[in-house]
Amino acid sequence: ALSPAAGGLLITALGWRGVFFASLPLALATLALAWRWLRREAPADRSAPPDAAGLALGCGALFLLLFGLTRLSDSHATGLAALLLLAGGTLLALFARRCRKRAAPALNLNLLADPLLRFSMAVYQAVPGVFIGINLVAMLWLQNSLGLTPGAAGMLMMPWSLGSFLAICLTGKTFNALGPGPLIMAGCLLQALGIALLTQIERGEQQLALAGAFALMGVGGSLCSSAAQSSAFLNTPNAALPDAAALWNINRQLSFCFGVALFTLLLDQFCAHVAPAQAYRWTFWCAALATLLPLPLCFRLDNRAVKLRLVPEQETP
Known part of the structure; x- marks a missing residue:
């Protein structure tokens, strides 16, 4: 909640180099706590x-795929981008083949046979991943188009964080009763609504509308992420949890990388053909639509079976 605003203030006061010092006191505190608590x-x-x-x-x-996506934005490097993506896809296929054949692979891809884990990972790609990408685009838009200072733009993460806090508490209270399906559907709709609201804002003085948009994104995105994370490992045996956690964390980090690469690429492509204001607006609409991609998966999810899976855990004395 505080880091984007603090980063904006540091940039305003010290220049862009100042932001790299922001994590220093936190890193030192983490080292001290690790030395004190870990055994x-x-x-x-x-x-x-x-x-x-x-x-x-x-x-x-993964390096070749992500680098290829970034090069797609350069009209003079489309050939190189295609070559990088092809090489990355080939290495990824070889990696998957090796993982499936080895007794002790780097990643246990056989765990992806669980539809609930696959569903949860897909939700993370489409909702938190989309938010990270569109949030970067929104920060550029807030400063370059609406004229907000870096500090003021960063402060909009405060209503996002409050919405996120509310959503996480709500998930904790209702997940066992509702299951992941209704929570994720509601989250997709709320985040899409928040992103769509950005397309209707034309001036930096519309602070209430901006705060409302980010609050909606906070509620919606965290409903999806907390419900997906709560359901991801329900069918995973205890012995396989370390491997499943590795898959989950890699997928989470990749969702952020792909979200940033995709929406900055879209913005660049739109800016090449229309005015910047329209380019930002089209990028926001694409992100709102991408957020709705998990909805068909929610209708295919056996939500009743998930709730029945939770019943024994609720009744255990």
């Missing part, structure tokens, strides 16, 4: 060493 533990027994070749394939594939 040495015996290393876990491993039957096989880590798959270094598999890790290299996976990291290389």
Whole structure:
């Protein structure tokens, strides 16, 4: 909640280099707390060493794919971008093939056979991932088009955070009774509504509308992320939780990377053909529509089965 506003104030006062000092006191505090609280533990027994070749394939594939997406915005580098994407896709296929054949793979992709885990990961790509991408675009729009200072633009994350806090509390109170389906559908609609509201704002003085848009995005995005995370591992055996957590965290980080790459690419393409105000507006509409992509998956989700899966946990004395 505070970091975007603090970053904006640092940029205003010290210039762009100042933002890199923002994490220094937090990093030092984290080191102090880790030294105080964490205790040495015996290393876990491993039957096989880590798959270094598999890790290299996976990291290389993701680097090439993300780099290829960034190069797509350069009209003079479309050939290079296509080559990078093709190479990245090839390495990704080789990585998946290696993971499925090894007894101790870098990632246990067999866990993706669980439809609930796949559903939760798809929701994260389409909702929190979209927000991270469109939030970057919105910060450019707020400062370059509406004339807000970096600090004022960063302060709009405060209503987002309050909405997020409300959504997380609501999920905790209602998840067992409702299941993930209704919460995620409501979240998709609310975040899409918040992004769509940005298309109707034309002046920086419309602070109430801006705060409302970001609050809607906070409620909607966090309803989806908290409900998806609460349901992701319900069918995962305890022994497989470390591998499932690795898949989940990689998917979460990639959703942020893909969201930023996709919507900055769209903005660049629109700016090449229309005025900047219209380009931002079209990018916001695309993001609002992308947020609705999980809705068909929600109708296919067996929400009743998920709630029945939760019943024994509720009745356990």
